[in-house]
Amino acid sequence: MSISSFLTKKFLKSLFFPAHNRGKALPKGLIRLLKKEPGFWDLPELPEIGSPLSKSGLIHDAQISISKKLNTKKCFFGVNGASGLIQSGIITMANPGEYILMPRNVHISVIKACALQNIIPIFFDIEFSIETGHFMPITKKWFMNVFNNIDLEKRKIAGVILVNPYYQGYASNIEPLIKICHQHNLPVLVDEAHGSYFLFCENLGLPKSAIRSKADLVVHSLHKSLNGLTQTAVIWHNGNLIEENNLIKSINLLQTTSPNSLLLSSCEESIKDWLNKDNLDKYKKRISEAKKIFKELKKRKIPLIETQDPLKIVLNTSEVGIDGFTADRFFYKNGLIAELPEMKTLTFCLGFSNQKDFISLFQDLWEKLLIQTNKSYSLKAIKPPFRLVQSPEVPIGVAWRSKTYSIPLAESLGKISADIICPYPPGIPLIVPGERIDKERIDWIETQSLYNQDLLNSYIRVLHN
Known part of the structure; x- marks a missing residue:
């Protein structure tokens, strides 16, 4: 399949960015332009x-x-x-x-x-x-x-x-x-x-x-x-x-x-x-609807995490022994596409179009997920091993530009990183250039391997001694 043909692929529900929901909530002025x-x-x-x-x-x-x-x-x-x-x-x-x-x-x-x-x-x-x-x-x-x-x-x-x-x-x-x-x-x-x-x-x-x-x-x-x-x-x-x-x-x-x-x-x-x-009133209505969606899903005993953004539906998959990546693959396969899978959660973005059929679709797939997916109640999030305040030992720009060599991450203990180690999503750096790679961070990556599968066997650039 080519990229262009995939771009025309239809999903049951597109609950990811961009928030215009595949054109449904694009501004009218832009829609007129795109029709040229x-x-x-x-x-x-x-x-x-x-x-x-x-x-x-x-x-x-x-x-x-x-x-x-x-x-x-x-x-x-x-x-x-x-x-x-x-x-x-x-x-x-x-x-x-x-x-x-x-x-x-x-x-x-x-x-x-x-x-x-x-x-x-x-x-x-x-x-x-x-x-x-x-x-x-x-x-x-x-x-x-x-x-x-x-x-x-x-x-x-x-x-x-x-x-x-x-x-x-x-x-x-x-x-x-x-x-x-x-x-x-x-x-x-x-x-x-x-x-x-x-x-x-x-x-x-x-x-x-x-x-x-x-x-x-x-x-x-x-x-x-x-x-x-x-x-x-x-x-x-x-x-x-x-x-x-x-x-x-x-x-x-x-x-x-x-x-x-x-x-x-x-x-x-x-x-x-x-x-x-007039448009703002319409979008405010969407936000109010999003709050109602959250309340209704909670009422139906679906485990959600409340945040300050009503347009984010954060599903706590770990509460029923399912990791967010497994849940994401299931929803994706069934046409309900989320935005952000993590170890214990899966985040859906409602966007600014009408989501009147979301609740029934979501509940139906949620119930199928519970039946069809193996459970693991050993999911445990561990706090990343950061001190309250810290800076890289070597200035970040110096480390980035220094002469380096690559070694397996597992062998990098005590070395100074020249790389950014950044599990994505959500794009938050765990190690940055100039930081010394300590045992706590290596252990954290290993214990959180579900979240960092691509890191376990990866290589990292480090500075020469």
């Missing part, structure tokens, strides 16, 4: 269109208009996903050799930016649930303890990165965390890739958007948590701790010189769609 002759919209940076960094043109005008409507200083569209704009934000905040404070559950794109710019991460640990195998939201008390364990006189911290919400929908009360950073005169970049729609739905009991919580830079994925096409994103600029010219230089350094015109149009249309009152 194939390729009609594939244009270069004509003067009338411009680019995200142009000082004139339709893209410039759209960004200015949207920023004003949402009361931010500026916004810039991106066509390299949230990853590209997160990386731009990082190199805006920090110069080579400077430190950035970040949680252990940052996305792999953050580590790559640190390697590129030779920025040194200071990782802080997060509370962990052995019941779910998930990191938990960050509390103000926890965050203050992190700062109390850092010598701010010795380490020149240039900024802070926060992730909110997480992939599965967990969200912290982020405003007090940002306030703590600002008290230390530290700018904050929030990876809000999974929470774009929070900004538009402030009266639905959802987490407060990082934009409204006074973060300096906020990155939204427009395909994960709005209804844009895959690869579309936006970065929002606020506050006085980040200079706009530095942000523009950083975006210019990393963005393509040939941005796709369809994707740029999707950036504008997906945000405008949510600024339209």
